[in-house]
């Protein structure tokens with residue numbers, strides 16, 4: 001039997017092995033399952049610290065608990081929810097709740113963690129429209145999330161008040177009728193998209209706070225034409241929209257921050 005001694009060949013193997021282990025370790029540092037429990041799998045694609053990963057996991061738990069209060073028992077088949085943490089300034093998404101969550105803005109504490117979780121757990125069919133799904137997701141984010149996330153950054157009513165003063169409101173009834181992102185919710189019209197998201201969030205907040213979440217969940221993820229507002233709310237959609245507009249216009253909170261966000265968004269998102 002020939003003994004393998006520390007010759008050049010052996011060293012080459014050992015060097016290769018070390019190099020392999022080093023590359024593997026580097027790869028794991030940027031991409032790898034950073035957190036896993038029975039409900040959530042968080043994958044780190046951007047050297048996020050363990051504190052950042054931990055923060056995301058805690059926000060997911062807070063969001064799940066809050067959602068349970070609104071929608072009842074969470075759908076078991078949706079778990080585990082996979083969350084990909086991405087560096088940079090991308091647009092977070094979850095394929096309308098059908099896929100894993102692609103999450104940006106974590107480092108800046110501006111990630112829509114609970115917004116995307118709401119899409120996954122509450123359900124979302126684009127063919128049913130967008131205003132209740134996007135509105136509810138941002139309501140949940142604003143109400144229960146730590147992050148000041150796009151689109152409303154915890155001030156949907158103040159933003160809508162500014163939109164009214166600036167004569168920038170989209171016709172809400174048309175926003176409610178948009179399905180499959182054919183008009184305002186489309187990616188090709190970023191400014192109108194932001195307006196539609198913002199108005200939807202504020203209107204959903206109004207309906208939930210004024211009439212209760214039980215009624216709201218009866219219209220959630222339902223096409224506009226299939227909702228009988230009269231039977232449910234005792235009022236037509238147009239009347240509810242007017243009520244909401246008057247309520248928001250009458251709020252007396254300081255709108256300095258909302259006005260700054262409005263101008264920033266308009267500059268950033270308006271098509272030249």
Ligand SMILES: [Zn+2]
Pocket residue numbers: 115119134137
């Ligand atoms: Zn969304």
